[in-house]
Amino acid sequence: MGASKYTKGCTGWLIVLIVAAFVVTAVVVSLRKKGHHSDMGPVPGPPGAITQKYADALSVAVQFFQVQQSGKLVNNKISWRGDSALNDGSLAGLDLSKGMYDAGDHIKFGFPMAFTATLLSWAILEYGDQMSAVNQLVPAQESLKWITDYLINAHPSDSILYIQVGDPDLDHQCWQRPEEMTEKRPLIQINKKNPGTEVAAETAAAMSAASLVFKGINSSYSDLLLQHAQNLFTFADGHKVSYTITYPELQKYYNSTGYEDELLWAASWLYHATGDQSYLSYVTVQNGESFADWGRPTWFSWDDKRSGTQVLLSRLNLFGAKDSTNAENKGLGMYRMTAEAIMCGLLPDSPTSTSSRTDGGLVWIDEWNALQHPIAASFLAVLYSDYMLTSRTPTFSCSGVTFSSSDLRKFAMSQADYVLGNNPMGMSYLIGYGDKYPKQVHHRGASIPVNANTGCDGFQWLKSPNPNPNVAVVLFCWRSFQE
Ligand SMILES: *[C@@H]1O[C@H](CO)[C@@H](O)[C@H](O)[C@H]1NC(C)=O
Numbered sequence: 001m002g003a004s005k006y007t008k009g010c011t012g013w014l015i016v017l018i019v020a021a022f023v024v025t026a027v028v029v030s031l032r033k034k035g036h037h038s039d040m041g042p043v044p045g046p047p048g049a050i051t052q053k054y055a056d057a058l059s060v061a062v063q064f065f066q067v068q069q070s071g072k073l074v075n076n077k078i079s080w081r082g083d084s085a086l087n088d089g090s091l092a093g094l095d096l097s098k099g100m101y102d103a104g105d106h107i108k109f110g111f112p113m114a115f116t117a118t119l120l121s122w123a124i125l126e127y128g129d130q131m132s133a134v135n136q137l138v139p140a141q142e143s144l145k146w147i148t149d150y151l152i153n154a155h156p157s158d159s160i161l162y163i164q165v166g167d168p169d170l171d172h173q174c175w176q177r178p179e180e181m182t183e184k185r186p187l188i189q190i191n192k193k194n195p196g197t198e199v200a201a202e203t204a205a206a207m208s209a210a211s212l213v214f215k216g217i218n219s220s221y222s223d224l225l226l227q228h229a230q231n232l233f234t235f236a237d238g239h240k241v242s243y244t245i246t247y248p249e250l251q252k253y254y255n256s257t258g259y260e261d262e263l264l265w266a267a268s269w270l271y272h273a274t275g276d277q278s279y280l281s282y283v284t285v286q287n288g289e290s291f292a293d294w295g296r297p298t299w300f301s302w303d304d305k306r307s308g309t310q311v312l313l314s315r316l317n318l319f320g321a322k323d324s325t326n327a328e329n330k331g332l333g334m335y336r337m338t339a340e341a342i343m344c345g346l347l348p349d350s351p352t353s354t355s356s357r358t359d360g361g362l363v364w365i366d367e368w369n370a371l372q373h374p375i376a377a378s379f380l381a382v383l384y385s386d387y388m389l390t391s392r393t394p395t396f397s398c399s400g401v402t403f404s405s406s407d408l409r410k411f412a413m414s415q416a417d418y419v420l421g422n423n424p425m426g427m428s429y430l431i432g433y434g435d436k437y438p439k440q441v442h443h444r445g446a447s448i449p450v451n452a453n454t455g456c457d458g459f460q461w462l463k464s465p466n467p468n469p470n471v472a473v474v475l476f477c478w479r480s481f482q483e
Pocket residue numbers: 218219220221224
């Protein structure tokens with residue numbers, strides 16, 4: 001990546017997101033129970049045989065979260081990372097030292113960071129047992145908690161949420177390791193006078209999804225998350241202004257194109273976490289028609305949660321929602337119908353298949369972090385496929401042509417395999433996986449040797465023609481001893 005890119009600087013979290021989504025795609029694809037074959041395929045069950053390639057990919061992917069950690073590290077396994085940003089939040093008397101950096105730089109952007117936590121929670125909730133079979137569940141839970149601890153501290157009262165630490169303009173003028181940062185770390189807050197609906201709602205989604213993850217681990221932590229989530233949702237729904245309208249200078253980074261999707265997404269997670277009927281009514285009879293874009297397929301991303309909501313609520317349509325009314329069930333049916341339209345767009349042989357694909361078969365929507373859309377879409381496809389299997393739903397139809405859960409799985413595997421090297425370049429795009437992967441990534445920590453002492457001006461390392469000195473992988477050394 002050239003120097004021109006870091007001034008735009010907004011792709012970092014997308015990488016984290018890709019990893020979060022990848023966690024699921026990789027594991028699910030790898031750890032199917034090898035059962036007897038009925039026409040429909042076996043109901044997803046406990047982990048079966050492990051496909052080493054995907055298990056390896058998952059472990060590389062999960063390490064990325066450790067690379068991104070801010071604050072005083074605990075059990076740090078990344079040799080070239082250390083403590084950093086210990087005083088973040090002190091300007092407001094808060095401890096905002098945890099959380100994660102925006103991949104290549106050192107800003108903590110609340111909007112995509114919260115989305116990462118929501119997605120990581122979803123991955124753990126649906127596939128935690130598979131992750132556990134390859135020893136990745138605990139690191140994933142720890143990474144999630146590193147973000148939710150931060151989010152709790154960033155929400156010191158009902159209608160105040162800190163949504164950013166650091167000044168991107170200042171940060172982008174420096175190329176330095178996070179451990180060496182000396183620049184000011186200003187804070188940005190949303191409140192009743194300066195609202196930010198989507199970031200408050202996304203944070204509510206993250207906290208309610210995470211409350212489900214931690215329910216069986218620490219119930220008081222889980223309850224705490226849920227309380228914060230409910231308060232934040234009330235704040236978000238009661239003060240509807242986009243955060244990038246309130247703070248136009250943030251449009252350069254993670255510009256939001258609307259908050260309706262985050263409100264539905266948050267309420268859907270809150271319904272799952274609480275069972276409170278009012279959230280179900282919120283997403284169906286009250287706001288479904290106006291917010292959900294029923295019938296229209298969309299792409300899943302840090303900015304757009306519509307398709308994620310469609311799939312999450314299909315879950316309720318397929319498995320049933322307790323005590324729901326006819327009107328609510330009708331709404332859930334609309335969500336599922338839209339989820340199927342999304343799936344029809346992904347399948348290469350469907351009459352309504354997207355034409356946005358490369359010759360190599362990768363879904364291609366955006367030059368900015370080109371992998372975010374295919375991988376996020378694959379995540380949804382794997383989920384929908386497993387929801388079909390579990391609910392014994394044999395097929396769905398795309399303009400009269402019938403497809404099954406295994407078609408969705410095949411699509412998801414094609415995208416995952418592309419990322420892992422089955423592509424025209426023969427290159428893995430998961431850094432640290434395989435023999436051939438990009439060696440000059442736009443990442444301050446990866447590009448600067450630990451002992452370089454650059455101060456702010458380490459740009460020679462950005463421009464260096466040599467491979468990055470730091471890659472976060474110990475896996476293959478370990479494996480070569482085993483083999
Ligand atoms: C459980 O969570 C609470 C609330 O965050 C915390 O105070 C407590 O230390 C946690 N317990 C354990 C065993 O981690």
